[in-house]
Amino acid sequence: MAAADFEPGRMSIKEKAKLQLRKFDIGDKFSNIELAKASVLIPLMVKDGKLCLLFTLRSMKLRTSPGEVCFPGGRSDPTDTDEIATALREAKEEVGLLPEQVEVICRLVPGIDKTSSVVTPVVAFIEDTFQAQPNPEEVSHVFSVPLEYFIRPAKHSAVPMKRKGQSSYFMHFFDYDDPEHQMSFTVWGLTAHFAAFVALAIYGEKPTFEVEFDLDNLNSSAEKNFMTRYHGVKSKL
Numbered sequence: 001m002a003a004a005d006f007e008p009g010r011m012s013i014k015e016k017a018k019l020q021l022r023k024f025d026i027g028d029k030f031s032n033i034e035l036a037k038a039s040v041l042i043p044l045m046v047k048d049g050k051l052c053l054l055f056t057l058r059s060m061k062l063r064t065s066p067g068e069v070c071f072p073g074g075r076s077d078p079t080d081t082d083e084i085a086t087a088l089r090e091a092k093e094e095v096g097l098l099p100e101q102v103e104v105i106c107r108l109v110p111g112i113d114k115t116s117s118v119v120t121p122v123v124a125f126i127e128d129t130f131q132a133q134p135n136p137e138e139v140s141h142v143f144s145v146p147l148e149y150f151i152r153p154a155k156h157s158a159v160p161m162k163r164k165g166q167s168s169y170f171m172h173f174f175d176y177d178d179p180e181h182q183m184s185f186t187v188w189g190l191t192a193h194f195a196a197f198v199a200l201a202i203y204g205e206k207p208t209f210e211v212e213f214d215l216d217n218l219n220s221s222a223e224k225n226f227m228t229r230y231h232g233v234k235s236k237l
Helices: 013-022 083-095 189-203 218-236
Strands: 037-047 050-058 073-075 103-107 118-125 139-146 156-161 169-178 183-188
Touching: 013 037, 013 050, 013 103, 013 118, 013 189, 037 083, 037 139, 037 189, 050 183, 050 189, 073 083, 083 103, 083 118, 083 139, 118 189, 139 169, 139 183, 169 189, 183 189, 189 218
Parallel strands: 037 118
Antiparallel strands: 037 050, 037 073, 050 139, 103 118, 156 169, 169 183
């Protein structure tokens, strides 16, 4: 489903996106992976007729990754029933997004962050009228980026990476000049990885940059990459 196909018509762009995303839902397939767990909420919205992603900028007060762009999220809590519960709780704590304001669509293939935690992306729709209430201890800015930017970016770079005994991959950097805040934000690392995957899953078209996924077998190639990374991390523990 190309981005050009997401024009107003019989089915809304939101409904089309939901149909596409559900094809990539992995459910609880990786819930029993034996590493520390974390989740992020990937909030999608329709803004000015376009699909957009909501991001946060981490506060400089934080000890880990201060000043980095990310999705709302964090480590699993013993009270969380699953990855979705973690993502919803963290989104409420960080930006004041209430669970009843969220329509969860799917869980995607997880990634592994620099702390060797398994991070599950939970994709959801929110309304474009949502007014974020950032927790200043954790979040300094909340902003949105058109989803198409992650297949046809104006400013993008990629660094080829190689871990010992593992296949190579790309570290992506998307530089976005936000007209609303008159600021530039850099979306990179695992956050960029998830954003690009969501764009590829929904639009199904070849991006203007090289990716490590097999575009004809997006989920299976993502799962293969994840398991390769997982076994590499486990071998070091």
